[in-house]
Amino acid sequence: MVSERAADVSPFLAMDVLERANDTDDVIHLEVGEPDFDPPERVVETAVESLRAGNTDYTAARGKPELRRAIAAHYDRTYGVDVDPGRVVVTPGSSPGLLLAMAALVDPGDEVVLTDPHYACYPNFVRVVGGTVRTVPLRPADGFRPRASAFADAMGPDTRALLCNSPANPTGAVMDGDTLSALVDLAAEADATPVVDEVYHGLSYDAEEHTVLEYTDDAVVLDGFSKRFAMTGWRLGWMVVPPGLVDAVNRLAQNLFICAPNFVQDAGVAALETPPERLDAIRETYRERRDLLVDAVADWGLDPGYTPQGAYYLLADVSDLPGDAFDVADLFLEEAGVAVTPGADFGDQAAAYLRFSYATDADAIREAISRLDDLLATVER
């Protein structure tokens, strides 16, 4: 008998589309958020050296001290923020960090406020710990950036956490410092904790990035190596937690995960030493791909009304095409061999959109654009 909580967890549509797309010949994959770059060579060498040196046993649940120090130093270098390594907990990816955050903060019946659109998995993390989701609708006219006042409207006496993501999946919106700071104030007044997923930091094109840690120590930050270092399958991430939550998160991590893989943690130290020029070059490549798709989507008359500023996603408004976004995604896959994700995965406000991921090379994106040029020329509106 499946538990009610498990029954309540919705499938991750992008993964369903991937499964179907993999059964179809000659498909261009614009549905998954998986970087096509290799991790820096030094990262691979360090992992191999560490593995050969026999670093295959458990580590402390909160992670190896050298990695926690390297993560703390990253905050000083990147944002000028002093983070005590004692507040850093290393996790096997940012997803386990999200589970630890929810388990540490939310009791059954408590509420978590998050944006709509949002990362597809967020509501499921809340539900799995017995929490209730409240959403803040975002508008294309605001570039899908949340307003603090909208969070205030959605909060109530049972609100325990405000969950945000910047740069955001699926919109590519980047939150500014004033909004983050206002959310910190709102949370403090309501005795709630801001939980900010910064996993796409390092991938912003026209906007300055701020960590919520510039404004408070009383926030949970989720971050990891998957996106900016292209290390998705390595399963390595981290959390920075408020001083009062360190013990609870550590106890949960000990019980639920034991630790992140030992030799992968050494590779994480090497990743954080990647020369900034290399990361800048990758970011420029993403920017070029974004610009290609932004222009194409406008040419197709599917302009979402904003320009995504970060991550590697953009939404296309398909409300003028026949059928709903699921039908249009099917049409793109079946008639053009282009896989994209229906927006419904990311909340009601995204239901009329398709999400394009540009974590794939520019030639494939150009080919997808050319196929969709041909297909859309034949579709009556």
Ligand SMILES: Cc1ncc(COP(=O)(O)O)c(C=O)c1O
């Ligand atoms: C917003 C967001 N957070 C977290 C994750 C999960 O990343 P990780 O590989 O670190 O678990 C993803 C993956 O797509 C994501 O888009």
